[in-house]
Structure formats: structure tokens, C-alpha cells
Amino acid sequence: MEYVLTAESLSKQYKNFKALNDFSIHVPKGSIYGFIGKNGAGKTTLIRLVCGLQSPTSGSYALYGVPNTDSGIARSRRRMGAVVETPSIYTDMTAEDNLKEQFRIIGLPSFDDIPVLLDLVGLSDTGKKKAKHFSLGMKQRLGIAIALAGSPDFLILDEPVNGLDPQGIIEMRELILKLNRERGITFLISSHILDELSRLATHYGFIDSGHMIREISAADLDAACRKCVRVQVSDIHALTRVLDEMHMDYNIFSDTMADIFAKVNISQLAIALADQGCDIISVSEREESLESYYVNLIGGGKHNE
Amino acid sequence: MSRLLSADLARLRKSIFFKLCVIGMFLFGIYMKVMDYVSCTQYGFTVSLFSMLTIYMFVLVFMIPAFVSLFVGAEYSDGTIRNKLIIGHTRLSIYLSNLITGVAAALIFTAAYLIAGLAVGIPLCGVSEANYRELVSLFLLSIVTMTAIASLSTLIGMLCQSRAVTAVVNILAVLFLLVMSIYVSARLNEPEYYQSITTMTDDGSIQDVAEEKNPTYLRGTERKVYEFFNEFIPTSQAVAITQGSVSDYSSVARMAGYSAGIAVVSTAVGIFVFRRKDIK
Structure with a gap:
């Protein structure tokens, strides 16, 4: 099986607290990987490490087979997008300006794809409305549009439905399924809203106290349940x-x-x-x-x- | 880094605070020149195009830290620094891009003041003879001093993940340096002697008849230390530039050297710590 993300013996220590401890993960290509654990279990810590926001204390992880210690990891990261905790958007800019900014950061030569992206996430009619006036669901969707700007084939979403209303949750689920089916994007979704995750995930990883307890496919889980x-x-x-x-x-x-x-x-x-x-x-x-x-x-x- | 710089400069153009600062500096340039013209004509002094032209530096001492705090702080408060890291930009590029944008903003603020001052000053005062060497020296020194202030502000902005804390620390740091500059300058300007006895002569005029050594006058090594700080502290340099005259060109060169040193060292320290920093 081809894996987008793997980690072995990964540890991250903050002063006296071990957020990740001998952690391992295997995210298959094309999957929607539900990453489940209680608050403080280490979900966001793993995501921060994979996104390059923090460095592991020990152990390693690999993105598309490129280890984090390799200089090519930056090139591998260009193939991924992420929404970590809160959506990373300039609140005093419009949705379109936010995407233009991300296109410049990536170095894309034209802004032609921006209307397509806005349409994809259902924000094409926001006009000159600044992001600070968006609802939480709209901000989440703009965060996903920004993460999609570089046409990634791996998307990490940290608690994507947290704080969303029922309609927002449905829209988010449909967007994730659409991106997975139509664009073949692999998802790593951290959440503790299990009912929602069970409607999406093809694979699960259960983390507790910084340690991966079990990884199981949705088919195997169905059999077990x-x-x-x-x-x-x-x-x-x-x-x-x-x-x-x-x-x-x-x-x-x-x-x-x-x-x-x-x-x-x-x-x-x-x-x-x-x-x-x-x-x-x-x-x-x-x-x-x-x-x-x-x-x-x-x-x-x-x-x- | 060119991609980051392009994105940061585009964000600069969109920034409301940046636009307000540019407009503010432009209006300040007009105001200072008009007031200079009014006061000179009122008291019968010769009006010079170049007087009050370097006073912008005193405003920039506060404006640069405030601007950098908000501009860099937004990267953390909006979380957008993560977008840059996730797609593989190095921390070195992110740091330098923010620093260059801060310096560029400071230069634009300066340009806004100078353009306004000259646009109003040329019709009012005409182009008079001036010590151009002095003006150019002060202008070049102001660029290096601005870079030092922007570097220190960027250091704080990049290492502190709270925009509010960054703004408070930066403004307090400027105030502290300014108080330090005033104290150092006051100690250096103390007279070596002061008149101890004042008498009235027969014709009614007042005459000082004796001079006494000022015990608090700085001498020897202590004076040299104070003189060093008077040239070293960026806010002291800003005060010297604001005064608009150069008594000693070697002093200007030393000040520029100190500011360049501050910029290089603070940037090196900032990059070193930022590369190891855990970002939330």
C-alpha cells in the first residue's frame, strides 16, 4: 500500500510534558483518515510537526516517502495543504484577496483559478465582504480554499467541524467527500466528533496520551462493530x-x-x-x-x- | 524569497494602517513646512527650504515599531505564518521578507514626508543654497537608523506570538530608549563650570565673578562611555537627525556604523531563535 504520511517512534516533548510518545501513523494514499483522540491526546501536535511548525524531539516522519530530516521535505510539503486549529486567513481582507495573497506566496503566475476555488467552497458571492465578517463556517471554507490553492493531493484538517452549525457540518462533509472523490485528495482529519467522522472516514487512527493505540480501516472497523x-x-x-x-x-x-x-x-x-x-x-x-x-x-x- | 516579498508588499499596499501612516506623514510634512514659513516670516528670519526637513525621524521612531508590531503581529494573530511554513518556505526567508517590508514601509513614510515638505516648501521658500553634504549625510544616516529600529521591532514581532504583547513591548522599548537618550544627552550637556557668585556693579549691570567646577560634569572614561551611548542608541541618533545639523561627519559615520551593527546583530539573533521556535 502506498502511504502519503508515515511516522515511526515520533516524540515531542514540551518541557516536562510529552505530547507525542513513540508515535506511529500510516495514512494510505486516497484515504480519508480519521484521527481520533480526546483533547490533549496529541492530535494537533502531530499536525504541527507534519506542517513544519514545530520539530520532533526524536523519531521521524515521512511525507510521500521523504523523511523530515531530508532537505527535500520542503518540496514534499508543497504537495500538501492544511487548516490547523483555526483557519489561517487575513481577517481584514476579502476572500478573493486572501486567495491572491496565497497564490503570491506559492508563486502561481495567474489568478485565473481563484473563481473556481471560491465556487468550489461556496464563497463566490462574498464580494467585498471582509473575512472578519464571515461566519465560522465561511472562514473554515475559506481556510480550505487557501489550503487548496497549490492544488495539493494531501489535505490536513484539524477539527474542521468544531463550532459549525448543522448546515455548516453538512456542507463541510460534502466538500470533503467531493474533493476526495473528484480530485483524489487524501485527507487526514482530526476530530473528536465521532459520529461525523464515521460518515466520512475510510481509515481510522486512535491516539491516546501521545501514543497511537490502533490503526484500522473502516471496513475492518465495521466488521468489529x-x-x-x-x-x-x-x-x-x-x-x-x-x-x-x-x-x-x-x-x-x-x-x-x-x-x-x-x-x-x-x-x-x-x-x-x-x-x-x-x-x-x-x-x-x-x-x-x-x-x-x-x-x-x-x-x-x-x-x- | 521573492514570492514572499511580493506577497508581503501586496499586503502592505492593502494595509489600512499603512495608508493612514503615509497620509499622516504627508500631512505632517505640509504642516511643518507651512508652520516653519509662517514663523520665519513673522519674526523676519530667512526662510530655508531645508529647515525642518529631517524632523520626520522623530515621528518614525514611534511609527516604525507601531507599524511593524501590527504588520508582523497579524501573521501570528491571523495564523497566516502557518500558510507560509506549510507550503515549504524557510524561516529565514519569512523573517527577512518581514524585515525588508518593514524597512520599505519606513522609507515610504519618509518619502511621503519629504515629497509633501518639498512640494509645499519650493513654492513658499524657493530653492536656496544649502549644505547638501550635510543633508545627504543626515538622510543616509536616517535610512540606517530606520533599518536598526525596524530590525529591533521585527525581532520582537517575530519572537512574540501575541500581537498585543508585541505592540506594547515595542512601544515601551522605544520609550525606554528615548528616556535613556534624553538622560545621556542631558548628562553630556552639563556645563563644566558654573557661575557661583553673581554681583551687581555700580552701573547696575549683573556680573558673574567666579566660576566653579561642576562636580557632576562627566570627565575621562565616564564621559567617553556616555558619548558612546549618545552615538550608539538609535533614538539618540534620531534626535541628532531631527536637529538637522552635523557638527562632526566622523560622528555621523560612527552612528551609521553602530546602527548597521544593531541591524545585523538583532537580525542574526532573531533568525537564530526564530528557526528553533515552536509555532502554534
């Missing part, structure tokens, strides 16, 4: 024997409980278990969401947000 029937019984061995005889997928996770990944005829199961001298204590149908997967993975009880 599939619908199941949770059964609590008096004899788990009897249950496994019965389920094996019925050729059903299951997962045992305690001395009395198991998840069965199949459509279960409760009457047949109860009769079969009764034959084995096993009682059913409880049965519940459940479906694991991205949120519950995340909570199970990180450990909801130890959060201190």
Missing part, C-alpha cells in the same frame, strides 16, 4: 459447544458472556442449552458504534477532559 446478540449464561463451556454445533460465529469475553454474530433463534438456543444443563441469564441485541469502539479501546473511565 457488527450487529450481535450478547448472551449471559451459567456455563460458558456449554454455550461454546452449542454454538459450535450450530456453526455460529461468536466471541467470548468473560466467564459467563459471549457475543454471537448471527441471527439467533432464541427458542432453539434455549432448548439446546437446557439439554446441556446450562441456564440463560440474559440476552440482549447490540450494535457497536465508532463511539463505543473508541470508549472500549481508550477506556472511558480514565478520561480527564
Whole structure:
């Protein structure tokens, strides 16, 4: 698999606080990579390092295979765009002037693409309105337009839907999907709004305390989160024997409980278990969401947000 | 760096504060020349085209730090410095581009004052004979002094990520240097002797009959140190330029050398620290 961004043993220390600790990441080309973690987990720190705003304390990362220690990293960065925390826009300029400024910084010879970009992010009718008078959603979209100015094929968005109203969230989601499908842009999206991320992401990375806990594709996550029937019984061995005889997928996770990944005829199961001298204590149908997967993975009880 | 410079100069042209400063300097140039003409004709003095022409430096001592604070500070407050770093511009280029833009702005402010002063002064005063060597020396010194002030302001602006803090620190630094300049100048201008006894003669006139050594008069090494600071501090140089006369050309050369040194050292320190700085 071809990766746009990889990192190995990456660490970043601020005085006595280790923001990233032996961190690794693998962002596949063409993916929408949902980067999930609680506040202070190290999401923005990684983004700052990748964007060249800060240097790692140890370890390394590579953009398009070019390590950060290589002088060619600046050339690799020209292929990416980013909106880090707040959109980076001159608030006393119009949307068009902001894009002109970015075109000059990049060194693009003409401003011909500016109307196309403004149209793409839905800001073509803002005229002489200065960015300071824009809504948060408009500012976010202008930030994305600026990040798109150099026609990047990798876009990093740090909390892109934070503070947006429902309409703004929908527009942002549609824009990201459009850019990913039509232009093949790879996205790294950091967020803790999991429901929103689950509508977009093709891959996930879960970070906690500066460490990557797990990287998983959306397909694998769907498989892990599939619908199941949770059964609590008096004899788990009897249950496994019965389920094996019925050729059903299951997962045992305690001395009395198991998840069965199949459509279960409760009457047949109860009769079969009764034959084995096993009682059913409880049965519940459940479906694991991205949120519950995340909570199970990180450990909801130890959060201190 | 040319791309960054092009972007920064384009932003300069769009800046409302920059436009206000240019207009302000233009009006100030007209005002000073008209007032000079009015006061000279009122008291019967010869009107000179070149008097009051270097007073712009005293205004720029405050205007440059204020402008640089807002211009460079916007890079941090709006977060736009990230756009430059993300697409791969080096920190050296970003720093130098901001510095050059600050110096360019200071030169434009100067030009606005001079154009206004000459536009009003030539019809009012005519083109009179003048010590052009002195004028050119002061003008060249003012450019180096402006560069030093812009370099110090850029240093603070690039290392401090809060626009408000940058503005406060820059203005306080200028005020501190100005107070220091006034103190140094006052100590150097103290008389070596002062009259201790004043008598009235028979015809009623007042006569000083004895002179006494001033104990606070600076002598020896101490005087040399004060003289050094009087030439070294950019605000002292600004005061000297504002006065519009040169008593010693070697002193002007030394002042220019000191300012050039301040500009080079502050820029080198600024770039060194900025390259290692974590940007949020």
C-alpha cells in the first residue's frame, strides 16, 4: 500500500510534558483518515510537526516517502495543504484577496483559478465582504480554499467541524467527500466528533496520551462493530459447544458472556442449552458504534477532559 | 524569497494602517513646512527650504515599531505564518521578507514626508543654497537608523506570538530608549563650570565673578562611555537627525556604523531563535 504520511517512534516533548510518545501513523494514499483522540491526546501536535511548525524531539516522519530530516521535505510539503486549529486567513481582507495573497506566496503566475476555488467552497458571492465578517463556517471554507490553492493531493484538517452549525457540518462533509472523490485528495482529519467522522472516514487512527493505540480501516472497523446478540449464561463451556454445533460465529469475553454474530433463534438456543444443563441469564441485541469502539479501546473511565 | 516579498508588499499596499501612516506623514510634512514659513516670516528670519526637513525621524521612531508590531503581529494573530511554513518556505526567508517590508514601509513614510515638505516648501521658500553634504549625510544616516529600529521591532514581532504583547513591548522599548537618550544627552550637556557668585556693579549691570567646577560634569572614561551611548542608541541618533545639523561627519559615520551593527546583530539573533521556535 502506498502511504502519503508515515511516522515511526515520533516524540515531542514540551518541557516536562510529552505530547507525542513513540508515535506511529500510516495514512494510505486516497484515504480519508480519521484521527481520533480526546483533547490533549496529541492530535494537533502531530499536525504541527507534519506542517513544519514545530520539530520532533526524536523519531521521524515521512511525507510521500521523504523523511523530515531530508532537505527535500520542503518540496514534499508543497504537495500538501492544511487548516490547523483555526483557519489561517487575513481577517481584514476579502476572500478573493486572501486567495491572491496565497497564490503570491506559492508563486502561481495567474489568478485565473481563484473563481473556481471560491465556487468550489461556496464563497463566490462574498464580494467585498471582509473575512472578519464571515461566519465560522465561511472562514473554515475559506481556510480550505487557501489550503487548496497549490492544488495539493494531501489535505490536513484539524477539527474542521468544531463550532459549525448543522448546515455548516453538512456542507463541510460534502466538500470533503467531493474533493476526495473528484480530485483524489487524501485527507487526514482530526476530530473528536465521532459520529461525523464515521460518515466520512475510510481509515481510522486512535491516539491516546501521545501514543497511537490502533490503526484500522473502516471496513475492518465495521466488521468489529457488527450487529450481535450478547448472551449471559451459567456455563460458558456449554454455550461454546452449542454454538459450535450450530456453526455460529461468536466471541467470548468473560466467564459467563459471549457475543454471537448471527441471527439467533432464541427458542432453539434455549432448548439446546437446557439439554446441556446450562441456564440463560440474559440476552440482549447490540450494535457497536465508532463511539463505543473508541470508549472500549481508550477506556472511558480514565478520561480527564 | 521573492514570492514572499511580493506577497508581503501586496499586503502592505492593502494595509489600512499603512495608508493612514503615509497620509499622516504627508500631512505632517505640509504642516511643518507651512508652520516653519509662517514663523520665519513673522519674526523676519530667512526662510530655508531645508529647515525642518529631517524632523520626520522623530515621528518614525514611534511609527516604525507601531507599524511593524501590527504588520508582523497579524501573521501570528491571523495564523497566516502557518500558510507560509506549510507550503515549504524557510524561516529565514519569512523573517527577512518581514524585515525588508518593514524597512520599505519606513522609507515610504519618509518619502511621503519629504515629497509633501518639498512640494509645499519650493513654492513658499524657493530653492536656496544649502549644505547638501550635510543633508545627504543626515538622510543616509536616517535610512540606517530606520533599518536598526525596524530590525529591533521585527525581532520582537517575530519572537512574540501575541500581537498585543508585541505592540506594547515595542512601544515601551522605544520609550525606554528615548528616556535613556534624553538622560545621556542631558548628562553630556552639563556645563563644566558654573557661575557661583553673581554681583551687581555700580552701573547696575549683573556680573558673574567666579566660576566653579561642576562636580557632576562627566570627565575621562565616564564621559567617553556616555558619548558612546549618545552615538550608539538609535533614538539618540534620531534626535541628532531631527536637529538637522552635523557638527562632526566622523560622528555621523560612527552612528551609521553602530546602527548597521544593531541591524545585523538583532537580525542574526532573531533568525537564530526564530528557526528553533515552536509555532502554534
